[in-house]
Amino acid sequence: MADGILLERAGVPAISICTDAFQVTAKAMADVYGRPEFEFVVIPHPIASLGVAEIEANVREVIPEVLRILEGS
Amino acid sequence: MTTQQPSSGVAQLPLVEIDDIRRVMEHYAEHGWTDGLPVMPVTESYLSEFFDQTTRDPDEVLVSMTHLDRECTVRLAAINAAMAGCLPEYFPVVVAAWAALDLEGYVAKGIWQSTTGTAPMLLVNGAVREKIGLNAKGNVFGSGFRANATIGRAIRLTAINVFGLRPHELDQATQGNPAKYTACIAENEEESPWPALPSEYGFDDGASTVTALTMRSVVHIEARHTTVPEQLATDIAGTIARTGALIHETISACIALGPEHAHLFAGAGWTKADLRRFVYEHATNSREALASAGKDALSAKTRWRLAGEHPDSTPDTAAERGLSEINALTSEAAVLVIVAGARNAGVSAVIETFGPRGGPPAIARVE
Numbered sequence: 193m194a195d196g197i198l199l200e201r202a203g204v205p206a207i208s209i210c211t212d213a214f215q216v217t218a219k220a221m222a223d224v225y226g227r228p229e230f231e232f233v234v235i236p237h238p239i240a241s242l243g244v245a246e247i248e249a250n251v252r253e254v255i256p257e258v259l260r261i262l263e264g265s
Numbered sequence: 266m267t268t269q270q271p272s273s274g275v276a277q278l279p280l281v282e283i284d285d286i287r288r289v290m291e292h293y294a295e296h297g298w299t300d301g302l303p304v305m306p307v308t309e310s311y312l313s314e315f316f317d318q319t320t321r322d323p324d325e326v327l328v329s330m331t332h333l334d335r336e337c338t339v340r341l342a343a344i345n346a347a348m349a350g351c352l353p354e355y356f357p358v359v360v361a362a363w364a365a366l367d368l369e370g371y372v373a374k375g376i377w378q379s380t381t382g383t384a385p386m387l388l389v390n391g392a393v394r395e396k397i398g399l400n401a402k403g404n405v406f407g408s409g410f411r412a413n414a415t416i417g418r419a420i421r422l423t424a425i426n427v428f429g430l431r432p433h434e435l436d437q438a439t440q441g442n443p444a445k446y447t448a449c450i451a452e453n454e455e456e457s458p459w460p461a462l463p464s465e466y467g468f469d470d471g472a473s474t475v476t477a478l479t480m481r482s483v484v485h486i487e488a489r490h491t492t493v494p495e496q497l498a499t500d501i502a503g504t505i506a507r508t509g510a511l512i513h514e515t516i517s518a519c520i521a522l523g524p525e526h527a528h529l530f531a532g533a534g535w536t537k538a539d540l541r542r543f544v545y546e547h548a549t550n551s552r553e554a555l556a557s558a559g560k561d562a563l564s565a566k567t568r569w570r571l572a573g574e575h576p577d578s579t580p581d582t583a584a585e586r587g588l589s590e591i592n593a594l595t596s597e598a599a600v601l602v603i604v605a606g607a608r609n610a611g612v613s614a615v616i617e618t619f620g621p622r623g624g625p626p627a628i629a630r631v632e
Contacts, residue, residue, distance in 0.1 A: 221435070244576045
């Protein structure tokens with residue numbers, strides 16, 4: 193989350209992605225950085241134990257959301 | 266505050282209504298300025314007693330979490346030490362603890378917020394132990410001693426109140442561990458057959474110091490009947506090498522020997538260096554044992570251990586060298602040896618630490 197905000201602050205379009213298990217912490221970090229409205233993408237938990245196909249499926253699912261946020265930034 | 270005239274005994278002392286005390290304590294609880302236990306109320310006049318114990322300026326920064334843009338000053342450290350129940354004379358140890366934690370470096374790297382759930386652990390050496398009543402003997406990892414309990418708690422309250430590391434928010438620990446309430450022990454130098462830990466790293470004998478560790482677990486070792494140093498060292502090595510502890514390719518550990526075990530080694534002519542070397546050489550797993558636990562390879566990106574069939578896997582260093590026995594430790598320098606606890610049984614512990622996996626530990630002198 194911090195990386196996404198710092199990249200955006202540096203003028204680099206960025207998307208922060210976290211799993212639903214980290215949603216509360218992600219929001220807390222956005223608040224710490226003074227960007228409570230910072231939009232990020234939430235995917236289902238977990239990641240570490242998934243195979244390639246499942247990861248790819250999760251990525252495809254959120255691509256429209258990623259594009260929507262990037263186009264709006 | 267309401268005062269009453271005492272009928273006898275505590276002559277002339279003002280008595281405070283319990284409702285007033287409760288109101289103050291609930292004020293702290295309602296603001297979340299706590300680890301869950303009641304905290305000690307703090308006033309400016311009480312704080313000044315803490316400042317009197319140090320030459321440092323109250324505005325001096327002791328440690329920073331740059332990724333959160335937050336700093337802990339001497340003043341903030343003192344407030345939280347007082348809230349934790351420290352006496353003012355403990356404060357130099359708290360200041361040294363922050364210096365050691367800063368030197369260790371994990372505090373600035375986000376590990377204190379990590380899912381792994383580590384806790385900072387402090388080891389105190391030297392004359393200051395006796396001066397402030399730090400326990401180094403029986404129940405050393407347990408309760409019962411104000412200095413141990415409150416110095417460790419001062420670090421946790423600062424993490425919560427200064428850095429904002431509250432569980433379910435910026436503290437993401439999956440489970441945490443009990444040391445996240447408090448973790449401050451002292452070395453039992455008087456019943457150790459060897460020089461104290463800091464003297465191995467250039468500090469004078471008897472120097473008052475704080476060593477900072479980052480720990481996940483304290484794993485106990487029951488070995489009451491052996492008199493053979495190789496058997497005891499093998500027991501310790503096997504404990505260190507357990508697959509559950511293998512998060513990274515290699516790990517680190519602090520062996521906290523009970524005095525009885527320390528004297529078993531020393532009586533057989535072993536030095537601490539001998540023990541470290543033996544443990545490094547014998548804390549190993551076979552390739553099959555690692556594979557059966559799904560930890561026979563590394564992540565190509567993070568170098569964390571995972572199964573060879575994982576899509577992100579890459580061979581570990583031992584595989585690249587064609588070794589069938591895989592060391593859990595990078596070198597003998599990844600093992601610290603201390604003596605702590607009572608001389609009443611063949612019981613020791615392995616403190617499972619996060620780094621350094623080589624190099625000296627982070628030690629700061631108590632000023």
